[in-house]
Amino acid sequence: MISATLLYFWMVMFATNSGLASTIIEENVDQPKNNALRTNHGVVVDVVGYLDMPTLNHTYLVGDYSTQPRPVQYEIVMDKMNWYDAVSYCKARKMDLATVRSEVENQLMIQLMDQSGIPRVEHTGGVWLGGSNLESDHGFYWITDGLSFSDSYTNWSSGNPDNWKGIQHCVRYWFENNAWQWDDFECMKIVRDVDSPFACEYQR
Incomplete structure (x- = not known):
């Protein structure tokens, strides 16, 4: 049995007056804290940790905010x-992509x-996101619930989606013009190596 000390990242998100999220990072090289509620200047924040580490070569970052209409936790693998x-x-x-x-x-x-x-x-x-047009004649949608991108928030980079060479059917972040935006990309290697980190989510 492998014995090792794991570095856990605890990320807490909470709403601010601006409507955006603020971040608290805590590192614990011992054992993760149990889920607990704290207050930060009167704002209740939720301390969360993902404890199921199947292998030691995965890095997880957990994001959580519970004050928005859609409370979700993200994990980057x-x-x-x-x-x-x-x-x-x-x-x-x-979880879902x-x-x-x-x-x-x-x-x-x-x-x-x-x-x-x-x-x-x-x-x-x-990171890869859970967006695709693989099973749709009407554009991109979220695979979690089938919601069309045309009815949802989007953050496409300029000129995208462009379906380069007719093989780009999945969505990931792309850094261009000094900003992270979305790009349609090959879902698996056809012309280029497409392996990327990715983000999972689950709802609370």
Whole structure:
């Protein structure tokens, strides 16, 4: 049995007067704290940890906010996979490949990518999201519930989705013009290596 000390990242999100999210990071190289409620200047925040570490080569960052209409927790997994494998990985752990439904959630995801060490390098990819047009004649949708992108928040980069060479059917973050936005990309390797980190989500 492998004995090792794991570094756990605890990320707490709470609403501010601006409507965006603030972040508290705590590191614990011993044991994770139990879930508990705290207050921060009168604001109740939820301390959360994901404890099921199946292997030691995964890095998890947990984001949570419970004051928004759609309370979700995100986890970024740094092991790189294609989109299909990322979907399967999240599902096997009773989660879904992440959706981003608002600018608040978009900023949360960007903070998590920054905290996980995903570099902000022009024309490089970030995490896979749970968006696809694989089973639709009407554009992109979220695979968690089938909600069409046309009825939801979007953050496409300029000129996207463009379905390059007719093979781009899945969504991931893309860093361009000094900003993280969305790009349609090959779901698995056809022309290019597409393996990327990814974000899972589950609702509280």
